Amino acid sequence: MKAPDFEYLRPETLAEALAMLARHGEDGAIIAGGQSLLPLLHFRLAAPAYLIDIGRLEPLKQIVEGDGYIEIGALVRHCELAASALIGREFPLLHQAVEHIAHPGVRHRGTIGGSLAMADPAAELGACCLALAGDVLLQSAAGQRWVGMADFFAGIYETALAADEILTAVRLPRRGHGGIQIFNEVARRRGDFAMAGLALVSDRGLGSPRLALLGVSDRPILAVRAMALLSQDPTATEAAIALIGDEVDPADDPAYPPAYRRHLVGVLMRRTLAELSP
Amino acid sequence: MSIGAGVPRDRAKRLLGGRGRFVDDISMPRLLHLAFVRSPYAHARIEAIDCLAARALKGVVAVLTAAEISDAVASWRAEHKLFPTMAAPEQFALATDVVRWQGEAVAAVVAESRAVAEDGAELVAVAWAELPAVVDAKDALAPDAPRLHDHMDGNLAYTAEIAAGDTKAAFERAGHVAEEHFRFHRHTGVSLEPRGIIAEFEPSEDRLTVHQSHQTPHQQQDLYARLLGLPEHKVRVICPDVGGAFGLKHHLMADELVACVAAKLLARPIKYIADRLESFLADVHCRDHEVTARMAFSASGDILAIEVDDLFNAGAYGQYPRTSIAEGNQISRLTGAPYGHEHYRANLTMAFLNKSILGHIRSVGHPIACAVAERLIDLGAAKLGLDPIELRRRNYLHGDDFPRTSVGGIEFEYLSLRDCLDKALAMFDVPRFREKQAALRAKGVYQGLGIATFVELTAIGPEYYGEGGQHISAQETCQIRLEASGLVRCYTGATDQGQGIDTGVQQVVAATLGVPLEAVEVVSGDSALCPVGGGSWGSRGAALAGEAALRAAATLRRNVLSIAASLLQKDPADLDIRAGWVMEAATTHMSVAEIARIGHFQPYSIPDGIAADLTVVERYASKDRLFLAGNGIQLATIEVDVDSGIVTPLRHLVVHDCGRILNPMLVREQIRGGVVQGIGSALYEELRYDNGGHLLTGSFADYLVPMAGEMPDIDVAHIETPTATSQLGVKGAGEAGTAGAVGAILNAVNDAIAPLDATIAEVPVTPPRLLKALGRI
């Protein structure tokens, strides 16, 4: 289980990194924390000729307060999210979720950009950013574009990223005070990828709720029907619990069959709503 | 006295300091690396192998297939003369024309680095013709099932029945019958350090030197000599630090043998370290049994009879040299062994199928035998309306029942079952738990308590493999050298994989000889230096190597005292050695170091006719007893989340009797480690395959091992009933934790869900299985 040979490149600036990516295109891969990429290389599921280490791009390591939004640089590591008081204040959802990502060793290396770019359907951060209605900034030597989370995820390990693009930041709109942010998941053991997870973001009193689910489809998804139901009638919780399992399309995994994951979504919905009622 | 003291082991300091020396830490000039081309199919014919591109790759030194190595290495068959009807198909180091399990090696690429060897392996082009695979024992035995081995009529590897008394009549007159159909899924041992080997061959001397992560250096020395056609004294197998073994590392593994062949053919040292994917694919596996069993009770709660039908499999071949029969054999002999029933029948049926070979992993068969009987007792208790604890106590063998040969044919010198139970109940307040359990149930929280009584067959005697025809020593020899400084070197045949047997032997020698612990150095794991012995497996080290060490140390002590007596003109009977000094009552005469100096450099001052050898050898082999039986009880509490199906262990208690305890700290940690492994098979560990025989659990993301975060506190206590069959009085302890944990957890889960009118008899108890049992999905 040794990675095939590759050339290691370490740009000092974003421009340099984008130029390298433009040059090597499909043969190049960005490495951030390496927590998902290295296993892929060692299993020989990926064999890029060039590894472009973006670890020195300091601007991508910032968490910046903007007007009405917070921008998290792609290289912000999971442990830094957890340590950020600003994030804790603005997006307690992220603080709750990060606790569920793997173990400290992984959290000290893995980055939010890597997690989003990897697009593991069971990743916590993708679902959270979706629930928080975030946008990602994708930059290439040719230009840049903002993409909403729902358009960014395209399937298992599939995203809108083109071969010459780097995800440089995710921008999350600030929420008003008194809102609700709750994250819940069920994993076999502490730190395992979740069998199912749910992120709820809403205004006070379950107003205009956003419900994102992870681990139950080929990408993080919004439970749109449950959202619509609760927007109309915030007291229709039982009905929402009953229907949310039908909104998902879990992979045919013999270890955790679709019926089980569907069931878990209902369980998570019940748990999450139970946290709302005092 | 150092026997019975909880001293930490020397090795731990080094290992925890990151200064371990495992096989992969060893390097040497001209070292080459090995990677394998393994079958992607569970069953396929090899039409052609094209190695040209691989051979042409820069850094690749050789690509070997069966054709290249067949003259250099013999084939083998996993035969056992005690099971003469067991089918034993021929096996080869590399597959010849047919592969019979996914992961079977078909070609070996030797290169300057492991990465290049893997590059080369990717370039080997095999033309496969896929054959239908059988992946389930029941399917394998169907009349029209595809056959694995052409020369056989079907896939039946072995079947036998063991019977005592008349179960049929007993079931007919039974007041109550408990019955269950169990499924114990396939898993493996998962050592932290995977299998690994470095083989060096010196052609001018015909000499093979092997460093290997292994439990049995002498067994490997014999096998490599015979299979490679080398004189045995030119083969040396050294086991450096071994990072866990659990039985994975006391077999012959075809890929490791290929490393030796490659070293011989290329006359360069070859390193092969199994990676984690290869470990899951190609290590020996264990369990994978389907058991139907029933237990007959009298109206008043006496166990009258047990019937067990065990269907299992050997994988694609039999494991060599021990064969794959032991797990079924143990189950068929041990189920219900702690109890006093007179009628017993067990059927075991072993099939071949297209998966990796099953071998001996920690506590072979025991966890299944225990879980089956203990579950039936709980089911019986429910039918009888009796307390399951009292039902056990009532039926335990005790007092005058011993010595006894069980209905399964196992000899028990003594089992302290009631004492263990009493101690467990003193340590765990069952009534209080029951109160709390009831209160929590009212709130929808489901906790459960499970009990499992187990016996553990340890320290196997020479009759099993001796009569079986295997070259596996069940005798232990110990050599002790008093060096000129008065310090002691002790050479043992036991090997240390982290359990601390080196320290146990050191304690026995120091205590028996009368010198401080630090004065004794134990040398193990080297087939050239150490006396021929069996290594460490089957909970044998302390009982067998410990006894040999005791004998050797006693002989050395006698010699030291006779030299001292002659020099001092005293009667040796009046002299003693304490803390390294020769004493006469309270008088200190001279040091052991002084005697060593005289013994080595001034031997002329010792008169003839005195036993003055300062290097002594003694041996120990049991006779006419196949096992030393330890016993114990485990009590587990768990909580079931009936919404998610997740089971959380809460507390675990083990009361155990392994005879005299050499080192309570090491024994305790062995028990704890064993329990954790047992909880692994009860809740997490499973090698899953798809219907085509493809492994689905090839990494730690899919093969779940128990992690510290989920493990409960494990309390361990002991009853000490020394065996009278040896002077030391020790019985084995290495597998006790694993033997009982599955049964305790399974009973606890069932206790938790009993009010929901559900039962489960399939392990690991995964969340989907549990929710299915609860009717929630």
Ligand SMILES: Cc1cc2nc3c(=O)[nH]c(=O)nc-3n(C[C@H](O)[C@H](O)[C@H](O)COP(=O)(O)OP(=O)(O)OC[C@H]3O[C@@H](n4cnc5c(N)ncnc54)[C@H](O)[C@@H]3O)c2cc1C
């Ligand atoms: C044992 C273990 C357990 C884990 N458990 C969890 C878990 O429970 N939940 C969870 O969410 N994750 C888990 N992870 C994954 C972890 O969170 C990773 O850190 C994360 O998925 C990837 O981040 P990274 O920075 O390490 O990315 P890398 O591994 O460096 O890269 C991952 C992929 O993204 C690409 N990439 C990285 N950064 C960028 C960028 N800025 N722009 C464009 N492409 C980019 C890379 O080319 C690569 O394809 C686990 C990992 C391990 C090893």
